[in-house]
Amino acid sequence: MAALVVLLFALAATGGLYAALAPAPKAQAQDSGQQSLAIEQGKKLYDVGCASCHNSNGQGSDDGPSLVGVGSAAVDFQVGTGRMPAQQPGPQVEKKKVIYTQAQIDQLAAYIASLGPGPAAPTKDQYSPADADVAKGGELFRTNCSQCHNFVGKGGALTHGKFAPSLKGSSSKHIYEAMQTGPQNMPSFPDSTMPSKDKADIIAYLHAVDTAQSPNPGGFTLGSLGPVSEGLFAWVFGLGTLLGLAVWLAARNTKAKKS
Amino acid sequence: MTEIGSHNDVPENLPEHGSDHGHEAARKDPFANPGLPPHEFRRQDIDPKAARHSERVVTGLFVLSMLATIGFIACFVIFPVDKIVYIFPFGHVSALNFSLGLTLGVALFAIGAGAVHWARTLMSDEEITDERHRADADDQLRENVRQQWITGAKESGFGRRKMIRNSMLGALTLVPLAGVVLLRDLGPLPEKKLDHTAWAKGKKLINSNTSQPLRPEDVQVGSLTFAQPQGLEETQDDFQEQIAKAALMIVRLKPGDIKDKRERDWGHEGIVAFSKICTHVGCPISLYEQQTHHVLCPCHQSTFDLSDGARVLFGPAGHPLPQLRISVDGDGDLVALGDFEEPVGPAFWERS
Numbered sequence: 001m002a003a004l005v006v007l008l009f010a011l012a013a014t015g016g017l018y019a020a021l022a023p024a025p026k027a028q029a030q031d032s033g034q035q036s037l038a039i040e041q042g043k044k045l046y047d048v049g050c051a052s053c054h055n056s057n058g059q060g061s062d063d064g065p066s067l068v069g070v071g072s073a074a075v076d077f078q079v080g081t082g083r084m085p086a087q088q089p090g091p092q093v094e095k096k097k098v099i100y101t102q103a104q105i106d107q108l109a110a111y112i113a114s115l116g117p118g119p120a121a122p123t124k125d126q127y128s129p130a131d132a133d134v135a136k137g138g139e140l141f142r143t144n145c146s147q148c149h150n151f152v153g154k155g156g157a158l159t160h161g162k163f164a165p166s167l168k169g170s171s172s173k174h175i176y177e178a179m180q181t182g183p184q185n186m187p188s189f190p191d192s193t194m195p196s197k198d199k200a201d202i203i204a205y206l207h208a209v210d211t212a213q214s215p216n217p218g219g220f221t222l223g224s225l226g227p228v229s230e231g232l233f234a235w236v237f238g239l240g241t242l243l244g245l246a247v248w249l250a251a252r253n254t255k256a257k258k259s
Numbered sequence: 260m261t262e263i264g265s266h267n268d269v270p271e272n273l274p275e276h277g278s279d280h281g282h283e284a285a286r287k288d289p290f291a292n293p294g295l296p297p298h299e300f301r302r303q304d305i306d307p308k309a310a311r312h313s314e315r316v317v318t319g320l321f322v323l324s325m326l327a328t329i330g331f332i333a334c335f336v337i338f339p340v341d342k343i344v345y346i347f348p349f350g351h352v353s354a355l356n357f358s359l360g361l362t363l364g365v366a367l368f369a370i371g372a373g374a375v376h377w378a379r380t381l382m383s384d385e386e387i388t389d390e391r392h393r394a395d396a397d398d399q400l401r402e403n404v405r406q407q408w409i410t411g412a413k414e415s416g417f418g419r420r421k422m423i424r425n426s427m428l429g430a431l432t433l434v435p436l437a438g439v440v441l442l443r444d445l446g447p448l449p450e451k452k453l454d455h456t457a458w459a460k461g462k463k464l465i466n467s468n469t470s471q472p473l474r475p476e477d478v479q480v481g482s483l484t485f486a487q488p489q490g491l492e493e494t495q496d497d498f499q500e501q502i503a504k505a506a507l508m509i510v511r512l513k514p515g516d517i518k519d520k521r522e523r524d525w526g527h528e529g530i531v532a533f534s535k536i537c538t539h540v541g542c543p544i545s546l547y548e549q550q551t552h553h554v555l556c557p558c559h560q561s562t563f564d565l566s567d568g569a570r571v572l573f574g575p576a577g578h579p580l581p582q583l584r585i586s587v588d589g590d591g592d593l594v595a596l597g598d599f600e601e602p603v604g605p606a607f608w609e610r611s
Contacts, residue, residue: 164546185549193477
């Protein structure tokens with residue numbers, strides 16, 4: 001009997017001490033409760049908006065790739081720029097009106113991220129730090145990006161109806177996510193080969209050259225296409241003006257005759 | 260041209276001028292030279308008010324040019340070189356560039372326009388007939404020149420002093436050789452330089468972004484990375500020459516997606532390294548589509564399939580992109596197993 005009392009006492013003491021000294025797991029449980037609520041909400045949104053192509057658990061089908069391991073960054077980019085849900089199949093799914101709120105996108109992202117580990121959506125410190133180096137960004141952009149997106153991000157054509165879109169007006173976060181995840185046919189530039197700092201430099205460069213406020217000391221950019229559009233302009237308008245002047249020089253003078 | 264009805268329709272000029280001599284001639288011989296049409300006067304020729312107006316316009320243009328030149332100097336002094344202003348429809352332009360161009364343009368154009376307007380309205384526009392003179396000189400002059408030539412030849416002793424003549428001809432023959440020898444500087448021929456690149460056995464693949472050796476775990480499926488050979492620094496004198504041949508693009512495919520056995524064997528766990536120089540005319544080519552594994556050349560649309568030994572799918576390129584054999588060294592870094600097996604870049608003569 002005494003042994004039983006001692007056991008009960010010991011159990012009560014242990015339980016009490018545990019309750020008193022270990023409050024952290026309780027908070028964590030609450031946190032992961034919120035997380036699992038987001039995943040649950042995300043799953044509901046997914047079943048309505050995405051499952052018809054990407055299949056019921058994100059494992060993909062003939063109409064859409066598997067989403068296991070694409071990470072929350074890919075969801076934030078694809079849904080945040082309106083590319084997903086896709087309107088119709090075709091060579092390329094284009095940017096359109098965004099139909100989900102940012103809160104819903106975050107829920108979807110939480111659900112997709114729960115399917116398998118993948119790149120997480122970046123924080124503001126990652127995509128727009130105060131100390132970004134525009135010149136270095138320009139160099140990196142010309143090495144890694146300009147072959148498709150043009151040297152100031154105006155975009156360009158690819159094969160079979162695909163194209164690299166213009167980067168004008170894209171948000172810093174979405175540019176960062178595109179580099180990180182490689183949407184559609186764009187190759188990815190993961191942190192292992194292009195560190196986060198380099199991505200931020202590239203974004204700073206794009207903001208310096210590719211916004212409505214970007215200075216262009218020479219005037220007309222003519223699409224920033226280089227010698228092709230510049231040559232066309234010079235030949236058509238430059239030569240056209242000279243021809244007009246030549247006609248004026250050789251034109252018959254106005255005569256004072258009666259008509 | 261007939262003369263029917265034309266006689267009375269001669270445009271009537273205010274001052275009576277000219278005659279219908281040409282029309283008389285035309286009646287006799289329809290193919291005769293009709294001569295000049297009668298001169299027509301401009302308003303400025305008969306109306307002093309119009310002439311004064313033209314004079315004022317021309318003077319105004321010249322004065323405008325003067326003001327624009329002064330404006331040019333003023334703008335040069337006023338605007339700092341880095342001032343950016345918004346001007347519709349040009350956008351955000353340099354104030355200095357824009358103002359200098361505008362003022363100098365006006366200054367030059369106004370001089371030209373003034374001169375043309377002056378010539379067209381005020382200078383005489385009377386038509387003039389001037390007969391051509393004979394093309395050849397008269398006989399007397401030709402005979403004079405011939406005599407002078409004969410006298411000169413005799414006095415110089417050109418025909419008599421054969422040693423001088425021959426040595427002079429020799430000197431004149433040799434002098435052009437100097438120019439011919441200079442053409443040598445167009446060469447030398449490329450020799451074997453195009454056959455080899457900076458890649459060699461054991462050289463690590465250095466990431467062009469970070470300047471660090473690439474490790475296989477860094478290269479993800481679907482990613483695109485550019486690499487250069489270990490030991491090649493941008494500060495080297497021949498960096499441009501070397502990177503132009505050695506530039507490398509690295510992609511990773513799922514090993515099952517690689518259709519070409521040699522490509523799979525030459526890569527490392529699906530990581531494959533191809534030359535970045537198009538085999539058509541040598542454009543840098545890295546427009547990589549990660550889902551189709553196509554690489555497109557922006558110059559002439561040659562398309563290569565990186566999942567099938569960089570086979571040419573489309574376009575003028577005649578050869579697949581050369582592949583570099585890679586593996587992993589003792590440090591766990593990606594490393595080349597040798598140089599490219601074939602010359603990179605355009606198919607030049609004596610390839611093979």
